[in-house]
Amino acid sequence: MMPPAKKEVRPSSRGGRARTPAFVKNLRGVKNWKEVSAWLEWRGIEDIECITPDQAGVARGKMMPSKKFTSNTSLALPSAVFMTTISGGYPEDGNGFHYPEDDGDLKLMPDLSTLTVVPWEEDPTAAVICDLVHQDGRSVEFTPRNVLRRVLAAYDKRGLKPVVAPEIEFYLVRKNPDPDYPLTPPVGRSGRPIGGGAGYSIAGVNEFDELIDDIYHFSESQGLEIDTLIHEEGAGQLEINLRHGDPIELADQVFMFKRTIREAALKHEIYATFMAKPIQGQPGSAMHIHQSIIDKKSGKNVFSAEDGSETDDFFHFIGGMQKHVPNALVMFAPYVNSYRRLTQSASAPVNNKWGYDNRTTAFRVPRSDPAARRVENRIPSSDANPYLALAASLACGLIGMTNKIKAEPPVLTTANADQIDLPRSLLEAVDLFEADEELGTLLGKSFVATFAAIKRAEFETFMEVISPWEREYLLLNV
Incomplete structure (x- = not known):
């Protein structure tokens, strides 16, 4: 905790008083x-x-x-x-x-x-x-903070500076010391278990007033700035939005916020989890990333022309994401559980489409004035390493701008009902990740090899566990 307030002056070596x-x-x-x-x-x-x-x-x-x-x-x-x-x-x-x-x-x-x-x-x-x-x-080369620095250095060589703003969703759940039991929503101040369907509900947020106060106090004392906090659709699911800024600084903030939120929750005898899909039948948790690119000389957003219209860089950035994000999916969805969130007809996209203010697309362009034009990547889940998710998203956009990859036309209707454009499993995502030479060159070959090896090993560990589904449907039927 912060110590008591200090005096503003202290004795100096010359017998006077010097300001702190x-x-x-x-x-x-x-x-x-x-x-x-x-x-x-x-x-x-x-x-x-x-x-x-x-x-x-x-x-x-x-x-x-x-x-x-x-x-x-x-x-x-x-x-x-x-x-x-x-x-x-x-x-x-x-x-x-x-x-x-x-x-x-x-x-x-x-x-x-x-x-x-x-x-x-x-x-x-x-x-x-x-x-x-x-x-x-x-x-x-293969450590996460350095992977992001490597991508930002590639932007810097082109005279560009990315600006990002992450949004992090997470669940509050009852303490669960035995992993064999499913997670359940916590009890709020009303004394009742929290239910779902409370998106943007102020009453839903108020159920956890004291915990949220601790999150704010812990964040303020660390110099971490929360833009907004809302209750999401899931039972006990919250979302924190951060102010836009430098990618390294924002990745650091997400890194520290996760620690902060977990500690605040433990103080109130509950867990905070950033699993992508912690509770069956409830929505998954995302880490949406808003991105714009600034010209370092002019300080202007390269996605907008002088007349306010979209630039070629804007469309090429989206084109690069459409082509390469499916290959980088393992950096946005790094665990077997992550793919339980990526399902059809849900708020989490399984496509590589884009659209204006269309939340069913992978890449949404929010309504804004030209100076604030940005592309929101809605694919990353909240279990992703923020450094790696930012590095991958920005790398895909940069490849698009460098190679002038043409974006497909924007989608004006629901995009998440039929077509699946993303890998459906962790191993499939790892294979695509290793095969993308341009992405590997930008991220660093030793990182790609290390990360892919880790993900394969994690999958094999997962395969050693027999699930309740197997016991329920196979035990007496096959």
Whole structure:
């Protein structure tokens, strides 16, 4: 929690009184190591979490006393951390993937712009997100934050800067210590289990007033800005919208928001889950991504011409997404469960169509003025690693602009009832992912090989589990 308010002045070495530097009051980030020491001291921070997202978007890292953090300590993690499946296993060698025999260390390089408090800890604690480099200083190609940086560097070479705004859906569910039992909606302040069909219901949000207050308080103390919060269609399903901005900063925010929301929920004796399809018969959870591209010299949106009309870049960006997003689906839908969300005649698209304000298409162009023209990718599920989902979506659009891929005509009717344009299973998605040479070149070959190997290993682990459906329909009938 934040410490009590500090005095605005302190004695100086000359006997006078000096004002507290403004930077120590920053809720998020400092410029250099000198500022780090003052920032930590002003808050009485005792411990530092040095964290970085793994391939699943899970926080990995080390915790240490704040004095050790500021004493030029070298931080490292085994490279195997970024080759681990969600269940803690490791993939087999093959298809371009080779597990490093020495399992050498990768260096953690703190990004000081992400320094922030950890408000749910009882002892004064701070966290900082780190990048990964090899021992000789080279960037590690296959780690998620670096994959996104690689795509943004390709935009930068063209004088372009992407702007994104994620929307994250999640469920609140009762505590479920036994995974053999289905998840169920929590009990709200009314004392009754939450029901579905409460889309945009204020009363639905009010059922969790105290929890939502904690989410807001935790977010504010970390410098995380929530744009809006709504109740979605599912029973106990909420959605948080974030302000638009730099892709790395927004991926960092999603990464931190997931931790924040889980911790706030646990404080109230319930779970928050970002599974794509946690409850049978209820809608899935998405992470929609709004995207626009800015010309760095002019500062203008390249999707809009001077007269306000759509540009060739706009249509080519969509064309690239139509062609390559199906091949990148494993980065938007990374688990077997993700494909339970992608079903026909549902709000989650199984097509690669686009349309103006058409929520049945994969790529929706919301109504806006020309300066705010953007493309919403509605395919990603909330279980996706935000760094990888943003990297994949922006990479597909950039390939379209580079190769001038022509977009199909916009769809004016329901697009999600009949045609299926996306892979229907995890392994099919992995095969398409590996086969797309242009996408692989942009994302990095070592990342593609590593991520594909992890997904194949996760599928094999899933296949070891016998489901209730098999026991119900096969046990006595076959």
